[in-house]
Amino acid sequence: EPEVTQTPSHQVTQMGQEVILRCVPISNHLYFYWYRQILGQKVEFLVSFYNNEISEKSEIFDDQFSVERPDGSNFTLKIRSTKLEDSAMYFCASSEVLRTSGGTQYFGPGTRLLVL
């Protein structure tokens, strides 16, 4: 069964450093998303991406964040200068064309980011 994959599974970084989280969405999906879950809190939407551009972003997704689909298969989330409060589990998700499936999003296993 096709699945969303994410690398790395864990990332430890120093405050102020740049990190890139990688995702390979399900191959025939066209919509891509990043979510995060801070320990003990809700899963929160960060950004959605379609047709090589951001469709929507939340207020969490500030100028320190960026997304890219560099090669037609990977979908990346970059945090330019990490802060302590960026420590969280980051989930990538993908979905098919929305009208045909309602937009069911399938999630990857997540990357646990720890900023020290």
Added chain:
Amino acid sequence: DQQVKQNSPSLSVQEGRISILNCDYTNSMFDYFLWYKKYPAEGPTFLISISSIKDKNEDGRFTVFLNKSAKHLSLHIVPSQPGDSAVYFCAAMIGYSGAGSYQLTFGKGTKLSVIP
């Protein structure tokens, strides 16, 4: 602003009995609802969904009921099995109709424990 609420943080059920997980929402624009199951250190796994044009959707042991007038949905698991023990998230989106946001808004989750 809790647009999606799961008021029961935990639920314990005997194996073989029915598990009922509840979810309330406040945003009347939501038109597509999903239930996800999550094990520790894994990503949310899609279980079942329902659009706002329906009031019930069934898939095997899982049934989701939607009461639009009450802004309430529930997930029924019958019969419950020990492997169902996980955190269950309710999520909602505006977008099934083709317009609006595709981001998922999650509840805080309910931890289900199925006792053998």
